[in-house]
Ligand code: SF4
Ligand code: SF4
Ligand code: SF4
């Protein structure tokens with residue numbers, strides 16, 4: 001990682017729902033669509049399983065962005081898991097803003113199993129956005145600095 | 150409409166002398182116990198006869214009700230945690246509790262989460278115009294008022310003044326603003342608290358509007374409130390008189406003034422916060438939080454924190470044991486857990502030995518979320534907490550950052 005934002009390659013953690021977005025990512029893959037390789041994927045059975053603490057922990061551990069992708073409203077396999085997630089993400093973004101981490105480091109998108117191209121698009125856009133934000137301020141601080149500031 | 154605004158006092162001269170405004174609350178609680186309308190009364194009591202030290206006390210003998218102290222502005226306790234932790238959330242016991250607006254709001258939030266049983270509680274709300282930390286108050290009485298703190302018999306905040314009554318019956322008053330200039334400020338959360346009359350309780354009692362009469366102005370806020378007051382009036386424990394227009398006006402004027410001051414303060418804080426850049430905020434909070442000694446005081450004092458399996462404990466694998474200061478994750482977990490429901494009671498900040506301005510963090514987030522979710526914690530028992538509820542209507546909104554009309558104005 002160098003200081004120049006242009007060569008900065010962000011580390012992004014993606015929380016994907018097993019039933020839609022994970023399959024959408026698969027489809028993007030088998031269709032050989034190009035998208036940035038910055039994401040590391042964790043698969044969830046439903047976005048409704050994502051505790052805001054997972055997001056916050058990822059960011060305090062130094063990832064530069066967290067992407068959450070799940071089924072469109074009305075399509076969640078468990079009914080309303082994604083609707084809870086939408087509310088929690090709204091809350092978490094505000095929480096991040098309050099303590100001074102850019103809320104744009106967190107992004108929620110709906111990607112259905114058939115939306116391979118959309119998945120590639122979402123990853124591309126979010127990677128670009130995170131790149132423009134630069135490194136996560138918490139990742140830049142050493143542990144020492146974090147606690148004696 | 151059924152009248153719900155009264156002036157009330159006790160016909161019993163001894164009770165009248167003991168309570169601050171005609172002894173109405175004391176008489177009401179006593180009557181509720183005597184007639185077995187409740188199993189116990191939970192109220193505050195002075196310790197060692199000091200107005201700077203209060204203890205919660207559970208009373209089952211009507212003869213002992215007079216030992217309770219009414220409003221204590223210099224020893225803010227929180228009654229909610231006591232019901233929740235030590236009385237099993239009043240699950241199988243009917244308790245009458247005296248409570249400040251912030252207590253009443255915390256009861257409502259916990260009732261929504263099934264941690265206390267609202268039907269078993271008779272919430273006797275006491276209007277509140279703010280409280281001081283005991284240490285601040287003691288020094289203020291000694292230095293700003295030039296009096297021995299042990300001589301204090303009562304205190305009251307009214308019309309921008311702090312009025313104290315001494316044991317010899319004399320009174321002294323000082324301008325709140327003048328006191329602030331000398332470094333004596335109310336608890337920070339009280340300054341921004343705009344809930345001065347606890348209408349979420351069963352009744353709201355206070356001096357505002359008694360217009361000098363030795364009586365309590367009572368607003369009845371629920372059917373249960375009517376039931377208890379009717380019983381007290383029928384038993385001759387209380388004399389009740391419908392409030393006159395003049396009294397109602399006076400009370401309204403005082404309330405409006407207090408609420409507007411608090412709202413102005415809150416607005417000022419939020420605007421100040423918005424002027425800070427992201428880096429400045431992070432630096433500010435890292436600076437404060439790095440003093441944390443992980444004593445768990447904030448968690449233990451908070452009425453809203455009630456998880457049995459707490460994420461802050463090392464075995465949950467999130468915050469390693471034996472490390473101080475803990476990673477900022479420690480406070481962020483708490484923040485995410487009280488985000489939508491913090492009632493700004495200030496107990497966390499009072500408990501913090503490192504004087505970290507915790508409520509400043511919670512209240513800013515809380516007010517931002519209030520706009521998004523159209524939610525005010527602790528006000529309406531029928532409105533579910535916004536993070537544990539969704540509506541049918543949201544099924545047909547596709548945008549990932551909108552849940553309704555209000556949420557889009559981010
Ligand atoms: S927060 Fe509000 S209700 Fe609670 S003690 Fe302060 S002023 Fe009173
Ligand atoms: S976080 Fe602090 S101010 Fe909020 S409810 Fe808990 S103890 Fe009260
Ligand atoms: S009360 Fe203060 S010092 Fe104790 S754990 Fe909470 S923030 Fe840290």
Ligand code: FES
Pocket residue numbers: 017018019020045046047048070071075076077078079081082
């Ligand atoms: S199953 Fe995909 S978000 Fe719930």
